[in-house]
Amino acid sequence: MFEDKGVFKKTDKQVTQYKGVFLTDYNVNRRIFLQGEAGSGKTTFLSKLALDWCGEPHNISASDNSSLFFSDIDVLQSFVFVFHITLRNSVKQFDVYTLIKQQIIDSIYSQEDREKAYKLVNEIMKREQCLILLDGLDEWTGPGDHHNLPTLVVDHSKCVMLFSTRPWKLAELKITHLDRYTSVQLEGVNKPFELSRLILGRLVDKDDLELKCSAFKHYIAKQKLDNLLASPMMLSAIVCSFAEGIELKGSKCEIYILLLESLFKKANSEMRTFEHPPSSCFTETQYIQPNIDALNRLAELAFHLLFVNTKENSLVFSISELRQFKLDEQEQKEFALQSGILSSARNAALLRPSSSFSFIHLSMQEFLAAYHISRNTDLVDGVISVYLNRQREAYRDISQVFIFLCGLDVTCAEKLSSMMDERNALSQSIILAGHREAVANGHNEALLRLSIFKFDQQTYTNDLHRIWTNNAKNVISMNVDDQNKRMSPANDESASHIKIDLSLCRKLKSLVLIGEELKNSILLTGNYTIKVIVCKVNSVYIMNKVHAMCLYWAYKLNHD
Structure with missing residues (x-):
C-alpha cells in the first residue's frame, strides 16, 4: 500500500513472498502494518510466519518459486529471534520490551530465573536484529497518553515490528510520519477453490472428491457466495456446511x-x-x-x-x-x-x-x-446512542455489529443507520455491506439511511443505486467520478448513463463531478447535460468547459 495525505491506499502490487513484506529496495522495513478485515487470516499469517522462522531455510527453483506463496524462508533467517505478542492480552501496556517480559518470559521461566532472562533478552535486542509480531492492534487501547502505538526503547532500534490490524484502527490513530511505516493488506485466500479442495478431501471419500469439487464450484456460482470465499473462516464454514448437505444463500x-x-x-x-x-x-x-x-x-x-x-x-x-x-x-x-x-x-x-x-x-x-x-431494540436509543456520542470514531467499531443487525432485525438496523447518519458516522461501504446482508436474509426493501454518496465505475451497482433512490431526499453530498468509463447499474445492459434526478435532492449542499465523458454518462434533471470537473453548490468552483445552463442550475439550486 502507499501513503497519501495521511492514509494508506491500495496499489496493484501483489506481495507473494516474505521479502515483499520486510524489504524495500533491499533495505529492511522497520515498522510494518499488516491490514485485513475480520476473519481474513491475520493471526494465522503471523503464526505461519513464526513457524516458518522455526524451520530450515531451503532453496527453491525459479519455476517453483512463482507457485509457492511465502516460500523464501531464508529472508526470515536474518532475524535472530522472533517474539509473538497478542495485544488483546495487554491493552494498556505500550512498551514492547515489557510485553515480551510479561507474555513470554514470565510464562516459561520460574521466578528466580526471570531476572536473568530479562537481562539476556535486553542484551539480545540491543545487539541483534529481532522480529516482534504484534497481533491485533485494533484490539489494543493504549495507556491513554501520547502513546498511540506500542513502542520500542531507543536501544532496541535494530528490531523490526510487524503489527496486524483491521484497517479502521490506522484511520483512527492518525499516525504521523506514515512514510516511516510500510503497509501491506491481507485480502484472504488467494485460491479459494484449491483450499476448498483440501478441506473437502478430509470430509468426503476419495472417490467422490472430483465430483464434490465440481458440485461445490457450481453451488458457489449459483448462490453468489464468491465474495465470502476470501475469508478463511467463512470459506471453512461454507465448505463444511456444503459437505453436510446444508446450502447457504450469502x-x-x-x-x-x-x-x-x-x-x-x-x-x-x-x-x-x-x-x-x-x-x-x-x-x-x-x-x-x-x-x-x-x-x-x-x-x-x-x-x-x-x-x-x-x-x-x-x-x-x-x-x-x-x-x-x-x-x-x-x-x-x-x-x-x-x-x-x-x-x-x-x-x-x-x-x-x-x-x-x-x-x-x-x-x-x-x-x-x-x-x-x-x-432488546430499546438499546439503540439508550446504550448505543450514548456510546456513539462518547466515541468519536465509534462507527468504525460498530460497523460489523451493524452489518449483522441488518440480517437479524432490519427495522432495528434502519433505526441505527439513521442515528449514525445524523452523527456523520456512516460510510457508503458499511451501508452497502449492510444492505447486501439484509437482502441475503430476505429483507429486500431495507431502508437504510445514507446522506453522502460517491459514484464511480467500481462502486456504481444496482445495490448502490437502490440505496440512493431510497435516500435521494436525504442526500447532502454527492461525488461522481467517471474518469475511465461510463457507468450503469451492473445488470442494466440498456442503461447508457447514471440517472440522477436532482429535483429529488432537496438537501443537497455539495456536488463534485469528475470526468471527460460526463456529457455522455450523466443525465441531470431538466435534461441539463453538464460537463464539469468540480462544482460545489454553496460556493461554485468550475474547471474545464461548462454549459451555461449548468451555471444557472447551480445558482438556482443554491437559492431555492
Missing part, C-alpha cells in the same frame, strides 16, 4: 449461526428446533434451542463488553464479568469453555494467580452483540 448471519451450531454441538449434543425462532436464520437450527439460555447470557456479555465496559477490558475480561451475567456457575462456565465460544488463559502473578477470558474471535463477539440488540 448471509453472514447464516454462516455465524452455523459456527454457533458446530460449537454448541461439542458441548451439548441435545437436538431441538425453535417453535418461534428469534430470527429467520435460526429456523433450521438444531443445537441452539436447547442451549438458548447460555446463548442469551453470552450475547448479553458480548454486548456489555463492547458497548458498556471500558475499552481496556472489552475483549479480555475476568471472572467478575462472568459473574455479572451468571456465567461463573460451574455448568455455565464449562459449557462456554467446552463449546469454544470462550477461551481462558492463566495470568502469571506473584500472588493469587487468576484467569482471563475472551471470545473465540472478535467477529463472533460482534455477532452475539448484534443478536442481543435484536432482542
Whole structure:
C-alpha cells in the first residue's frame, strides 16, 4: 500500500513472498502494518510466519518459486529471534520490551530465573536484529497518553515490528510520519477453490472428491457466495456446511449461526428446533434451542463488553464479568469453555494467580452483540446512542455489529443507520455491506439511511443505486467520478448513463463531478447535460468547459 495525505491506499502490487513484506529496495522495513478485515487470516499469517522462522531455510527453483506463496524462508533467517505478542492480552501496556517480559518470559521461566532472562533478552535486542509480531492492534487501547502505538526503547532500534490490524484502527490513530511505516493488506485466500479442495478431501471419500469439487464450484456460482470465499473462516464454514448437505444463500448471519451450531454441538449434543425462532436464520437450527439460555447470557456479555465496559477490558475480561451475567456457575462456565465460544488463559502473578477470558474471535463477539440488540431494540436509543456520542470514531467499531443487525432485525438496523447518519458516522461501504446482508436474509426493501454518496465505475451497482433512490431526499453530498468509463447499474445492459434526478435532492449542499465523458454518462434533471470537473453548490468552483445552463442550475439550486 502507499501513503497519501495521511492514509494508506491500495496499489496493484501483489506481495507473494516474505521479502515483499520486510524489504524495500533491499533495505529492511522497520515498522510494518499488516491490514485485513475480520476473519481474513491475520493471526494465522503471523503464526505461519513464526513457524516458518522455526524451520530450515531451503532453496527453491525459479519455476517453483512463482507457485509457492511465502516460500523464501531464508529472508526470515536474518532475524535472530522472533517474539509473538497478542495485544488483546495487554491493552494498556505500550512498551514492547515489557510485553515480551510479561507474555513470554514470565510464562516459561520460574521466578528466580526471570531476572536473568530479562537481562539476556535486553542484551539480545540491543545487539541483534529481532522480529516482534504484534497481533491485533485494533484490539489494543493504549495507556491513554501520547502513546498511540506500542513502542520500542531507543536501544532496541535494530528490531523490526510487524503489527496486524483491521484497517479502521490506522484511520483512527492518525499516525504521523506514515512514510516511516510500510503497509501491506491481507485480502484472504488467494485460491479459494484449491483450499476448498483440501478441506473437502478430509470430509468426503476419495472417490467422490472430483465430483464434490465440481458440485461445490457450481453451488458457489449459483448462490453468489464468491465474495465470502476470501475469508478463511467463512470459506471453512461454507465448505463444511456444503459437505453436510446444508446450502447457504450469502448471509453472514447464516454462516455465524452455523459456527454457533458446530460449537454448541461439542458441548451439548441435545437436538431441538425453535417453535418461534428469534430470527429467520435460526429456523433450521438444531443445537441452539436447547442451549438458548447460555446463548442469551453470552450475547448479553458480548454486548456489555463492547458497548458498556471500558475499552481496556472489552475483549479480555475476568471472572467478575462472568459473574455479572451468571456465567461463573460451574455448568455455565464449562459449557462456554467446552463449546469454544470462550477461551481462558492463566495470568502469571506473584500472588493469587487468576484467569482471563475472551471470545473465540472478535467477529463472533460482534455477532452475539448484534443478536442481543435484536432482542432488546430499546438499546439503540439508550446504550448505543450514548456510546456513539462518547466515541468519536465509534462507527468504525460498530460497523460489523451493524452489518449483522441488518440480517437479524432490519427495522432495528434502519433505526441505527439513521442515528449514525445524523452523527456523520456512516460510510457508503458499511451501508452497502449492510444492505447486501439484509437482502441475503430476505429483507429486500431495507431502508437504510445514507446522506453522502460517491459514484464511480467500481462502486456504481444496482445495490448502490437502490440505496440512493431510497435516500435521494436525504442526500447532502454527492461525488461522481467517471474518469475511465461510463457507468450503469451492473445488470442494466440498456442503461447508457447514471440517472440522477436532482429535483429529488432537496438537501443537497455539495456536488463534485469528475470526468471527460460526463456529457455522455450523466443525465441531470431538466435534461441539463453538464460537463464539469468540480462544482460545489454553496460556493461554485468550475474547471474545464461548462454549459451555461449548468451555471444557472447551480445558482438556482443554491437559492431555492
